[in-house]
Amino acid sequence: MNSTEEKIIAKAISLIQNNDYTTLSLRKITKMLGMTTGAFYKHFKDKDDLFYSMSIELSRDLAKQLSFDNIDKTTPFEKLVKISEQFCLRFETQPHLMTFLFFNPSLREITYTENNPFDFLNLIKNLISQVNHSNTTDSDFFIQIWSFIQGYSLLIKNKMTRYDAELIKITLTRLAEDKN
Template sequence: MDKRNVRQRIINLAIKQIRTAGYQSISLRKLMSKLHLTTGAFYKHFRNKSELFYAVFDQISTQIYINIYDQVGGLVDSNPKKALYGVAKILLDYFVNEPYLVDFFLYNSQIENGHDFLKGGQAVVNIFDLIRLILKNLIEQYQLAVTIEELYVQAWAFLNGYGMLLRNGIITVEDQLIKKTITMLIKGQKSHPE
């Protein structure tokens, strides 16, 4: 059996398990049993569960990045406000339709410094770099008096808060609310003559 095929089968099953029951439900013994393999076979491909999670993290982040870039990549320079709206819609959709994936990707303590781990052009860096580029372009286009980091925190605070409300069924997606919030975010950061 091809070693890469076994490694990918382990990753694929872990992703499936994460999507349906959450990353906390991953048991190496049960995972390998479903693949009709031993835990010894697992250790031929991964040093430990954390290494598996990093591989899963990389694959999931690649899928999310491709999804985002396919939909908003052409707007990043020409219309960063619309690009930010597109990113918000996509990420909020993940909160609603892939809640366990969001938990794994954004809130997984077992992927400590996961965003730092996958450096060097890997997809996870690209997702957050793409968002930073959109915000940089917003700052330049609208002449905002804010740093990228400040705007980044404000944008993520909105997305995470709204996403959690959606995920818990407290509210539903309202396009106008997203658009209005982005507009208010921009207006609140406009340069004011002193």
């Protein structure tokens, strides 16, 4: 990635920190950058391509911020709980950014695959494979965990409930229990 692409990504990320990403048009992005749409198209094929690149960058940043590699005594389950808690809290403090990162249309094709460029997703997948003691596949277990985390986060974001750390721990514990 060249420096112009990095600048475009950084500026677009700064725009969505305080605004709903659905209001972010290509015209607004290029105007804020002082560039033409033609110049934009030299770096990205369309807005979805930019959104995809932004998602990779945001995922990388989130994984770095939430990584617990330096804590040797923390179990994978404890790491998953802590990351889930932080994820929910970020929906309270950074709702536009988190909504973009996990629900923008450029992510429609993302699946539970081994090779993907999303560091945060890979961090979660790795923890889930270590925590899964049920008789379900890692991909199905991921869907169960991820559905709970995202759904609960959206309830918090929309102020339909308040954050409850104990609820996260209890729910993840129940999902992780051996169901044989």
